[in-house]
Amino acid sequence: MSTLSEAFSTSFALMGGLDAKLLGIVGLSLKVSLTAVLFGSLIGLPLGAAVAVGRFAGQAPVTVLLNAFIGLPAVVVGLLVYLLLSRAGPLGQFGLLFTPTAMVIAQTALITPLIAAFTRQIVADAWREYHEQLQSLGAGTLRATFTLLHDTRFSLVTVVLAAFGRAIAEVGAVMIVGGNIDGVTRVMTTTIALETSKGDLPLALALGLILVGIVVVVNASAHLTRQWAQRHYG
């Protein structure tokens, strides 16, 4: 049997078997990445909108930096977070290295620029369109920021989904700060890397297919939620 067809049959067998270990790994992947997306959104959405609406010196360089940091290599973010959280580093006393919390921190650092940069673009476009209207209504900068965030919320869902995609798919950062510890910090991507290392390519690919499936399910639920929300509140 070829590796590809073996991978497909293995992935179906894995999903059908509902292996407790696999469920634990999938659960941790979702937990870590969804938490990172939540924190990334709490920081990135207001930050991006503020950069779009606010008028301050250095707006252009900040915009450039936000856009540039979308391309931050995961492994570099992982290394920085590793050095921060290591016992020898500034935050070492908390003992967070090699824990899921460390993985959340790394993924949050990875996706916050992405959320902020795209939010800035979307809100800036809306701002160009509505700022006279908002100003005539007497809305201050803060008020305008949140109004625009609210008005563009359906576009921002796509931004948040893109961030989720980047978080759950990355392996470089979580491998370094999590350590791929069996049963503690082992997620989908680090398991795939490990099985590839063992030369079990069909199993690695099967896990990859499951990961893609999960990402599709998350996106589909977001899509349906959005449709539902647009019908009710649109």
Next chain:
Amino acid sequence: MNPSRRSLLGLAAAFLLGLSGAHAEDKFITVASTTSTEQSGLFGHLLPIYTQKTGVQVRVVALGTGQALDTARRGDADVVFVHDKAAEEKFIAEGYGVERKEVMYNDFILIGPKDDAAKATGKDILDGLRKIEAAKAPFVSRGDKSGTHAAELRYWKAAGIDLEAVKGAWYKETGSGMGPALNTASSMNAYLLADRGTWLNFKNRVDLKILVEGDTRLFNQYGVILVNPAKHAHVKKELGQQFIDWLVSAEGQKAIADYKIGGEQLFFPNAKK
């Protein structure tokens, strides 16, 4: 705040509680070890036995020996379990480790293509390497400061080959763990030095096979060291020592000897009584 946003926040709080709760009550130690012990499946066999007996969870971070020792130097592990005697002794001399105890050994093997164009097959590792170099046959090196990489460099030197002088396109430094290096070798049909444990557990062999084995120089000793609590006060001294004591005890040694793949024993316990 609308209901959907409130439920989202509730969900987040639940996640965070779950994340922190997962490691609050458990007793655990962190062990920095090598990719060979992890990828050969030894820890998957050994650690559940230990955890069941003691209730202590052993969290293994699998790295190359060099990186594992560095992780311990930074204080990010309680115990190191690696295989490069010279580097381990240096680690202790610098004051980072308390005491090195020998646990077990396995052996290195020279892997290469079945047709063995360089004629490296034999009983002598140095001779095998000389033939590979003479033929400029593709050779994959770990190049990652791991124990296996250190051993490989020792063999080249012992074979009288100055690697820096003869390095060329045939010598490929991959900077990767044992498994990825094996994957690279199998896709290029190249030679490489591997540890037997990872090889036995490795599934993507394609046209590779063992060419040199059994040379006494290929002996690969593993040692275990407690990270010095005098350097890093948070090191879990008692739990770490308990794990080390178990590894070298009759029971731990038997558990190591019991790990087999296809009837073949991977690691040979040799702790001093």
